[in-house]
Structures are given as C-alpha cells and as structure tokens.
Amino acid sequence: xxxxxKEIANRPDxxxxxxxxxxxxxxxxxxxxxxxxxxxxGLAFIGIGVALFVTSRSITVLxxxxxGVEKDSPCYKCSDADVKNCVCNLVFSIDRTRVLLLWFVKxxxxxxxxxxxxxxxxxxxxxxxxxxxxDSCSPYDYNSNDKPIVPCGAIANSMFNDTFxxxxxxxxxxxxxxxxxxxxxxWIDYNVKYRNPSVTPLKNAFNNTVKPIFWPKPAYQLDASDxxxxxxxxxxxxxxxxxxxxxxxxxxxxxxxxxxYAKGLPAGNYSLxxxxxxxxxxxxxxxxxxxxxxxxxxxxxxxxxxxYLVVGSLCVLMSIVMLIVYAKFKFPEED
Amino acid sequence: MAYLKFQRSxxxxxxxxSAAHIGVGISGQEGMQAVLAxxxxxxxxxxxxxxxxxxGRWSYFRMCNFLWYFFYKxxxxxxxxxxxxxxxxxSAQTVYDQWFITLFNIVYTSLPVxxxxxxxxxVSDQNSLHYPSLYKPGQQNLFFNKRQFFLCTLQGxxxxxLLFFIPYAAFSVMVKEDGSYISDQQVFxxxxxxxxxxxxxxxxxxxxHYWTVxxxxxxxxxxxxxxxxxxxxxxxGMFGIFTSSFPFVGTARNCLSEKSVWLVILLTSVVCVVPGxxxxxxxxxxxxxxxxxxxxxxxxxxxxxxxxxxxxxLITSGKNMKMSTASSTGSPGxxxxxxxxxxxxxxxxxxxxxxxxxxxxxxxxxx
Numbered sequence: 001x002x003x004x005x006k007e008i009a010n011r012p013d014x015x016x017x018x019x020x021x022x023x024x025x026x027x028x029x030x031x032x033x034x035x036x037x038x039x040x041x042g043l044a045f046i047g048i049g050v051a052l053f054v055t056s057r058s059i060t061v062l063x064x065x066x067x068g069v070e071k072d073s074p075c076y077k078c079s080d081a082d083v084k085n086c087v088c089n090l091v092f093s094i095d096r097t098r099v100l101l102l103w104f105v106k107x108x109x110x111x112x113x114x115x116x117x118x119x120x121x122x123x124x125x126x127x128x129x130x131x132x133x134x135d136s137c138s139p140y141d142y143n144s145n146d147k148p149i150v151p152c153g154a155i156a157n158s159m160f161n162d163t164f165x166x167x168x169x170x171x172x173x174x175x176x177x178x179x180x181x182x183x184x185x186x187w188i189d190y191n192v193k194y195r196n197p198s199v200t201p202l203k204n205a206f207n208n209t210v211k212p213i214f215w216p217k218p219a220y221q222l223d224a225s226d227x228x229x230x231x232x233x234x235x236x237x238x239x240x241x242x243x244x245x246x247x248x249x250x251x252x253x254x255x256x257x258x259x260x261y262a263k264g265l266p267a268g269n270y271s272l273x274x275x276x277x278x279x280x281x282x283x284x285x286x287x288x289x290x291x292x293x294x295x296x297x298x299x300x301x302x303x304x305x306x307x308y309l310v311v312g313s314l315c316v317l318m319s320i321v322m323l324i325v326y327a328k329f330k331f332p333e334e335d
Numbered sequence: 336m337a338y339l340k341f342q343r344s345x346x347x348x349x350x351x352x353s354a355a356h357i358g359v360g361i362s363g364q365e366g367m368q369a370v371l372a373x374x375x376x377x378x379x380x381x382x383x384x385x386x387x388x389x390x391g392r393w394s395y396f397r398m399c400n401f402l403w404y405f406f407y408k409x410x411x412x413x414x415x416x417x418x419x420x421x422x423x424x425x426s427a428q429t430v431y432d433q434w435f436i437t438l439f440n441i442v443y444t445s446l447p448v449x450x451x452x453x454x455x456x457x458v459s460d461q462n463s464l465h466y467p468s469l470y471k472p473g474q475q476n477l478f479f480n481k482r483q484f485f486l487c488t489l490q491g492x493x494x495x496x497l498l499f500f501i502p503y504a505a506f507s508v509m510v511k512e513d514g515s516y517i518s519d520q521q522v523f524x525x526x527x528x529x530x531x532x533x534x535x536x537x538x539x540x541x542x543x544h545y546w547t548v549x550x551x552x553x554x555x556x557x558x559x560x561x562x563x564x565x566x567x568x569x570x571x572g573m574f575g576i577f578t579s580s581f582p583f584v585g586t587a588r589n590c591l592s593e594k595s596v597w598l599v600i601l602l603t604s605v606v607c608v609v610p611g612x613x614x615x616x617x618x619x620x621x622x623x624x625x626x627x628x629x630x631x632x633x634x635x636x637x638x639x640x641x642x643x644x645x646x647x648x649l650i651t652s653g654k655n656m657k658m659s660t661a662s663s664t665g666s667p668g669x670x671x672x673x674x675x676x677x678x679x680x681x682x683x684x685x686x687x688x689x690x691x692x693x694x695x696x697x698x699x700x701x702x
Contacts (some may be wrong), residue, residue, distance in 0.1 A: 020393075026545055027544040100514045120579045183515075244518060245519055294512060298593070299510040326620055
C-alpha cells in the first residue's frame with residue numbers, strides 16, 4: 001500500500017503537453033505538392049522576369065565619363081590637381097527623352113572608419129555639439145587652430161561639389177535648361193533626421209566654428225538662391241550624406257521636369273558645362289554624368305529581369321526532372 | 336545514441352544511454368541501489384523500451400536537427416560580412432543595422448528552433464515502437480557527423496553568398512521610382528536582413544515535421560515580431576528620444592514601400608530555399624531511408640502493415656515494399672523469431688551497416 005502511494009506521488013503529469021501527445025499538423029512534402037509548386041513558382045517568375053526585362057529595355061541611360069584621364073577628353077585639362085576652378089564642356093546628343101540627371105562616382109563611401117565619421121547630434125541641430133563635436137569625427141573635428149568644425153567628420157568633408165549647367169543647342173544657340181533641385185533627397189532626411197539649429201539668422205549659429213576643410217563655402221551659404229536650402233538641410237548635402245553601400249554609386253543631381261521640359265529632354269544636341277572641383281584621380285576614382293529615365297521599377301535594371309527569367313526557367317526544369325524521377329521510381333513499385 | 340549499455344542482473348538493473356547522457360535505474364524487488372545512483376528511475380523493465388525507442392530516439396533526432404539548423408542560420412547570417420569585405424575595402428563595415436545583429440539570435444530566430452527541439456517527431460511513437468530499426472541511425476551516429484556538418488556549412492555559406500550577391504547585383508543600378516537614391520547602406524542592410532529572416536524562417540518551417548500549436552505560434556510570431564520591431568525601431572519616435580542610437584530612422588518605410596526592393600527580397604528568398612527542397616525531394620525518391628518509408632507509409636492508409644507481432648522483421652517481408660537488388664550481408668533471415676526484442680536489436684547491431692538494407696530480408700515465414 002505504501003508503495004502505491006509513493007508511485008502516485010511521483011507520477012508525472014499526464015497531459016498532452018507533457019506526454020508529447022499534442023495534436024499536430026504533419027505536412028509531408030509529397031510529389032503532389034512539390035512538383036506543381038515548382039511549376040507554379042517557375043511560371044510566376046518567368047512572368048515577372050518578362051515584365052521586368054521589357055520595362056528595363058524601354059529605359060535608356062546615357063553615361064559620359066568626365067574624369068579626364070584620356071588626353072582627348074574635354075576635361076583632361078581639369079584633371080591636373082594644381083588647376084583650381086576649372087570648367088569643362090561636354091557636347092553630346094540625346095535620342096530619347098530623359099528626365100534625370102545623375103552623377104556617378106567611384107569611391108568607397110562604405111569604408112568603416114569613414115562611415116562612422118560624423119556627429120548625429122550636430123546634424124540634428126544640437127548647439128552643444130557645435131562647440132564640442134564628438135570624437136567619432138576625428139581628425140575632422142577640430143581644425144589646426146582648435147576651432148570646432150561644423151559639420152564635422154569625413155563624410156561631410158568629402159562632399160561632392162561638382163556643379164552642372166545644361167544647355168540645349170538649338171540652331172547654334174545655347175539655351176539653358178532649368179533643372180529642378182527640390183526633393184532630390186529623402187523626405188525623412190529633409191524633415192526629420194537633419195535639422196538646422198533654431199537660430200535666426202542661421203549664420204549666427206555657426207559663430208566660433210569653421211567650415212569643413214575641403215569646402216569652398218560654409219554650410220549656411222550652400223545655396224545662395226534659396227534660403228530654405230541652406231545649413232544641414234541643403235538637398236545636395238543630404239544626398240551626399242546618405243551613404244552608399246557599394247564602392248561605386250550614382251546619386252540624383254537634378255530632375256528635368258520644368259517649363260518647356262515638363263516631359264523631359266527631347267532628342268537633340270546638348271552641351272553640359274561642368275565646374276570640375278572634385279578631385280578623384282588621387283585615389284583612382286572615376287566620375288560620370290548620367291542621363292536616365294524612370295519607370296515603376298526604378299531605373300534601368302537588367303539584372304533583375306534576367307535573374308527572374310533564369311530562376312523561373314530553372315524551377316520549371318527542376319520540376320520536369322523531379323517528375324521524371326518520381327514517375328520512374330513510383331510506378332515499378334506498384335505492379 | 337552511440338551505444339547502449341545495460342546489465343541484466345537479478346539484483347539491480349541500470350542502463351546508461353550516452354546520447355542523452357542519462358543514467359536510468361530500474362527499481363526492483365531486491366533493492367533500490369540502481370535507483371539511488373541514476374538520474375531517472377522507473378519501476379518496470381518494460382518501460383525501458385519506450386524510453387529508448389521513442390523518447391531516446393526522438394531526443395537524438397531533435398538534437399541533431401537543432402544543431403544542424405543552428406549552425407546553418409549562423410553561417411548564413413555572419414558570412415555575409417565576409418563577402419561584403421571584398422567591397423568595402425576589408426574595413427569590417429557591418430552590413431546590418433547594429434540592432435538587428437543584437438536581436439537576430441535572441442528574438443527573431445530563437446523560438447521556432449526551440450519549439451522544433453521540444454516537439455518535433457519524425458515518426459509517431461507507435462511507429463517508433465513497431466520498427467526498432469529506426470533506432471539504428473542513432474547508434475551509428477548518422478544524423479549529425481562530420482559529413483552532415485560539412486553539408487550544413489556548405490549550405491550556410493552558399494545561402495550567405497546568395498543573400499549578399501543578389502542584392503549587390505540588383506542595387507548596383509537601382510534607383511527609386513521617383514529617381515532618388517536607394518542603393519544606400521541602410522536600405523541595403525534592411526533588404527538583406529529581411530531576406531535573411533524570411534529565408535531562415537522558411538527553412539525552419541520546412542525542417543519541422545510536427546507542427547503543434549506552439550510551433551505555429553513561434554514561427555509566424557517570429558516573422559511578425561521582426562517586422563514590428565523593424566518599423567518600431569526605425570520610427571520617428573525612437574529617433575526623437577535616442578538620436579544617436581537609431582540612425583536608421585525612416586529606412587524601413589522608404590525601402591519596403593518600393594516594388595523593386597520586394598522583388599529583390601522575393602528573388603533572394605526563393606533562390607535560397609528552393610534548391611534545398613528539390614535536393615531533399617530527390618533524395619527521398621532516389622535513396623529513401625527507413626524513416627522516409629515509414630513516414631510515407633503512415634501517410635497512406637494503415638492497411639499496409641500487419642500488427643501481429645509488431646517487430647521490424649515483418650515489414651521487411653511485406654509485399655508492398657520494394658525489394659532492393661542490393662545484396663544483404665548477415666541478414667537475420669536464418670534466425671528463428673526471437674523471444675525478446677532486445678536480442679533482435681543486438682543481432683541487427685552486428686548486421687548490415689546500411690540502414691536501407693534492412694528492407695531487403697528473408698522471405699516471410701508467416702506469409
């Protein structure tokens with residue numbers, strides 16, 4: 001009797017959870033599911049791939065390298081490091097309408113030390129950080145006279161500063177094409193992430209600080225024509241600060257959507273005047289100017305279309321192989 | 336389980352199983368010494384059968400699956416940085432957001448595999464008892480050995496390379512629908528992180544054979560929690576409170592609303608998962624193990640199996656099983672039907688090394 005009581009006391013719980021008897025769904029990847037599944041995925045991917053490929057084909061991109069390495073390049077004279085304020089001129093023709101002007105640079109914005117070299121507090125308008133920039137910005141935090149640099153850091157210091165003026169050549173005469181620089185950066189950058197200090201005029205917030213060493217003008221003078229485009233919320237500055245993931249990248253410079261060019265640049269001859277300020281030859285970088293269109297999938301992206309087509313075809317092929325294997329091994333069993 | 340030791344003696348019985356590394360004692364008429372010396376004890380010798388063949392076997396199976404998956408997901412997660420090194424000047428720049436790195440192993444991927452480790456059953460307990468041969472892979476260390484680890488590493492490395500190179504190729508030339516920049520570090524990070532979480536969650540879903548309520552809750556819950564935390568951490572509110580700690584403000588909203596980003600995520604996920612499915616389907620069709628056959632048969636109707644004796648030899652002689660042409664060495668065909676299942680197991684331990692050869696056998700005596 002004692003033994004029975006002891007047994008009952010030590011008996012473990014007899015619930016479904018503790019006795020591994022929980023009801024369960026036991027899916028089985030049988031041929032009836034896998035083979036039609038592969039066919040479906042394959043066909044869907046082929047469909048998407050065709051749509052992407054056709055869309056990408058309809059977008060054209062014109063790229064012109066203006067680094068000036070070759071002797072016969074129009075910008076060769078600017079590639080000399082000693083020449084300052086050089087201006088060079090590119091002449092080209094466009095065969096289809098384009099709406100975007102981008103610049104392409106080959107440089108490592110994703111290098112770790114470079115990527116960490118900025119002060120988020122400064123860039124969100126915190127005046128305390130103006131007088132004491134954070135250590136992560138060094139050696140671009142104080143200049144040789146121990147004055148704080150605003151905005152500090154290597155990313156801000158290396159801001160892209162080539163400027164472009166586009167002219168349409170009509171009957172030998174050059175006509176300036178208006179370029180739209182509003183909204184080229186992300187809304188979140190312009191409105192939330194980067195804030196100017198709330199001091200008016202903005203110039204006063206920058207007392208006792210110096211501009212980044214490489215910059216020609218301080219932050220509050222980045223755009224003389226538009227007062228709302230100065231300080232840290234300058235559109236070109238924001239575009240530059242959105243750090244690229246890969247070593248070569250193209251970022252938006254301007255859109256061509258104003259006035260006579262509401263539908264983009266029509267076919268014709270054009271001339272681009274470039275203020276060549278940004279030195280890339282010292283680290284073997286390259287610079288290009290790019291004219292492009294956009295579509296529902298973004299710019300021209302042949303990779304996605306081709307990748308979807310290839311993966312879709314492979315899925316369909318695999319499903320055929322699996323069907324053959326299944327048929328061959330199943331039916332002899334059942335006789 | 337690498338081996339099973341036991342002593343049969345009138346005075347005490349003790350069994351140790353080295354996979355679970357537990358000592359089991361059986362309390363008897365003669366005394367309780369074995370019980371005092373063991374981790375677990377029970378009262379009757381016949382309980383040992385269920386402990387070994389069902390729970391011991393499940394434990395080995397779950398542990399191996401768990402290990403395999405854990406190594407796989409961590410290789411897939413970490414080696415993306417190896418590939419990225421070639422493109423960031425080997426500066427050890429991280430691909431992912433710091434918060435994602437912190438939360439990946441703790442929050443996003445820990446619970447589904449935990450549920451699999453607790454509840455998964457490849458075959459039911461009745462089938463485990465009816466086919467003691469299913470115990471053999473445990474004794475022979477078949478489910479997780481050097482070869483399996485190598486295959487798991489290979490799958491992890493190839494998943495990581497696909498996770499990196501497909502977004503790399505797509506983002507080289509991508510812009511947003513309105514033309515503005517999208518190939519920045521943060522969008523790249525969120526895209527690869529989202530693809531990774533989807534791939535490893537789908538993979539654990541495919542690896543789980545026995546979906547209880549808990550499994551469903553953990554798997555779908557992990558995915559939902561990932562997206563919830565992603566949007567919460569990259570919201571304006573968090574940025575307002577801790578400015579320097581949340582530099583990824585606004586990224587999730589901006590990139591996960593672009594069709595091209597979702598197309599990249601879909602392509603990456605499918606390319607990482609689908610080859611594994613094809614390979615495992617072909618393996619089950621071309622080289623089925625005893626586990627596969629028992630699973631397939633138990634999904635058909637139950638008439639195929641006789642329950643007269645409940646021992647494994649019966650299945651080897653059934654007409655519905657395919658007779659392999661491979662020769663079998665030392666098959667237990669000549670032995671008379673044993674009185675205890677333990678003697679059968681001992682015989683089989685010394686028999687053929689390949690599990691599938693169990694299916695070839697002597698012609699039935701009862702049929």
